[in-house]
Amino acid sequence: xxxxFLSLLLAVxxxxxxxxFKTTSLSGTKNTELEATIPSWSDLSSMPNFxxxxxxxxxGKSYSSRPSTTKPTLYRERHGWCPYSERIWLxxxxxxxxxxTVYIDNIYGRPSWYSGDTPQMKWEDxxxxxxxxxxxxxxxxxxxxxISLYPDDIANEVINKARAFRDIxxxxxxPSSRAAFxxxxxxxxxxxxxxxxxxxxxxxxxxxxxxxxxxxGEHFTAADIAWAPFLERYAGQLPCLHDGLNPKCKDNYPSxxxxxxxxxxxxxxxxxxxxxxxxxxxxxxxxxxGNA
Numbered sequence: 001x002x003x004x005f006l007s008l009l010l011a012v013x014x015x016x017x018x019x020x021f022k023t024t025s026l027s028g029t030k031n032t033e034l035e036a037t038i039p040s041w042s043d044l045s046s047m048p049n050f051x052x053x054x055x056x057x058x059x060g061k062s063y064s065s066r067p068s069t070t071k072p073t074l075y076r077e078r079h080g081w082c083p084y085s086e087r088i089w090l091x092x093x094x095x096x097x098x099x100x101t102v103y104i105d106n107i108y109g110r111p112s113w114y115s116g117d118t119p120q121m122k123w124e125d126x127x128x129x130x131x132x133x134x135x136x137x138x139x140x141x142x143x144x145x146x147i148s149l150y151p152d153d154i155a156n157e158v159i160n161k162a163r164a165f166r167d168i169x170x171x172x173x174x175p176s177s178r179a180a181f182x183x184x185x186x187x188x189x190x191x192x193x194x195x196x197x198x199x200x201x202x203x204x205x206x207x208x209x210x211x212x213x214x215x216x217g218e219h220f221t222a223a224d225i226a227w228a229p230f231l232e233r234y235a236g237q238l239p240c241l242h243d244g245l246n247p248k249c250k251d252n253y254p255s256x257x258x259x260x261x262x263x264x265x266x267x268x269x270x271x272x273x274x275x276x277x278x279x280x281x282x283x284x285x286x287x288x289x290g291n292a
Contacts, residue, residue: 056100060111069100072142073122075114078103081283082177083229084132085119086273090225091136093268095145106177133162136222149222161205161215162226168201169230170194178283180230182237192242195234199247199256202231206255213255213262220266228263235260236280 058067059078067073074092076085092099104110104118120130123142129135140149150158170190173181181198183189206212215223231247238245250257264270 055098058102060102060104060114061109063111063113065113067102069102069122070124072097072099072124073102074099075102075104075118075120075122077118077177078105079107080275082106082118083180083233086229086232087132087225088119088121088135088139090228090269090273091139091149091222093272094147094149094220094225094266095139095143097139097143097145133222133226136225140222147220149225151219151221154216154221158216158221158223161223164205165226165230168205169198179237180233182233182241189241192245195238195242195245199234199245199253202227203253203256206259213258215259220262224259224263224266228269231256231260232274233280236275236277237284240281240284 055071056067056069060067060075072092074085074088076082076089080086104114106118116128116130119132119135120128121135121138122128123138129138136149139145169181172184173190174183174185174187176183181190206215209215209217211217214220215227235247238247247253248257248260263274
């Protein structure tokens with residue numbers, strides 16, 4: 001919003017300078033009639049949204065007790081590594097909800113007043129809730145928003161396809177926020193054929209919905225939210241672990257490749273929530289390959 005205001009201000013100032021130059025006669029007298037059509041400072045300040053209140057986003061460690069908030073408040077992992085936090089973050093953005101954020105440091109120490117895992121939501125009534133997909137479903141129930149993440153006509157399909165993630169992603173991998181579903185418990189990467197099976201099963205699962213490209217057809221739903229953080233990380237990290245392993249390969253995984261392209265058309269994801277591949281690759285250079 002601030003950038004929009006500055007852009008408009010610069011444009012107005014430029015217009016004023018040009019108009020002032022062009023409307024000055026040879027005798028040096030300005031055309032006041034044309035100058036009167038240029039917006040004044042008073043006009044600009046009365047335009048809508050310039051006093052828009054920015055949402056609060058604070059580091060939990062800076063507070064000795066739980067920050068006081070009146071909006072729905074998301075407590076999420078501060079570094080942006082946690083895929084489960086990304087799920088509810090994406091849901092809030094997709095619904096267009098006005099919410100606050102408190103960042104919780106899961107690596108170097110949580111604030112003493114915070115208990116439980118991330119993510120969590122504090123609702124307007126003060127109640128706390130956890131579990132990422134439960135939160136996504138609750139957001140859709142509580143707020144109308146721009147879209148429905150669980151459309152009435154396919155609500156059960158959305159739930160089932162979100163749950164299918166657990167059946168397809170590797171179960172014998174060490175839990176990690178920085179490198180989810182990548183490493184065995186001995187710290188070594190999963191075998192290449194294990195990753196290939198996940199990608200092939202995901203591609204086949206997407207192909208079951210020919211109207212695609214999303215998991216439930218033509219429209220983005222909570223099913224995509226369930227899968228997105230993990231597939232996003234796979235796209236950046238798998239090529240670093242095994243040669244010739246590319247989740248976005250159209251020849252090997254046509255439906256999955258189409259899904260990746262479709263997610264780029266979801267502005268709340270592509271322009272706000274999505275991490276970049278270079279960052280996910282750098283995570284692998286951290287101690288333990290990010291497997292902690």
